[in-house]
Amino acid sequence: MKTILTLCCISALLFGCSSTTPPRKDFLLSNLPTSQTSTDRLATPHFKGSLQVADLHALSPYRSTSLIYRESAQRFVLDPYNGFLAPPAQQISNLTRQALAASGLFTAILPVGSSLLPSWRLEGELQQLFVDVTNPAQPRVSLSIRYALSQIEHNTPRIFAFTQTEAIVDASPEQAVIGFNRALNTILLQLESSLLTVNTP
Secondary structure, three states: OHHHHHHHHHHHHHHHOOOOOOOOEEEEOOOOOOOOOOOOOOOOOOOOOOOOOOOOOOOOOOOEEEEEOOOOOOOOEEEEEEEOOOOOOHHHHHHHHEEEHHHHOOEEEEOOOOOOOOOEEEEEEEEEEEOOOOOOOOEEEEEEEEEEEEEEOOOOOOOEEEEEEEOOOOOOOOEEEEEEEEHHHHHHHHHHHHHOOOOOO
């Protein structure tokens, strides 16, 4: 009888453990481009007028808040237990505004929902955001963003496309987010450098 009770207790314990769902972890992206230091901010704006940064669009499946792992060329897996506190495209849009406001490239960066008419408009698309584990011994993250800068009076935008890959220590969600932050930091600095090449009236 004792043996049966013991087996029942063990079975109940195992069943309970197997049905327990681990808590989800959510992360925020962050960046600190070197241009945010006072010594790197432009004394005179390169662009005359204000800029409005539209929220980035995101290709599917990058609209998801879950971390995405690339296991092979054709297989992408969403992590149900680890992801982002807010959609990545939304976070990147906000960080783009912050970086450009700190750079001094424009006279002003209009806040979201502003009723003022900007001189320039920056739109974009999140095209890639995943943890690449096709080679498990060398995990890395990949981030790809396409920006389009247009002057309000002109219809032809200037396109800037950036892809950044960063090696990470392991494929854990914590290391993945660190890698994404490094990649985003690099892309935002590349965006600032590219904007400086635009001829302004």
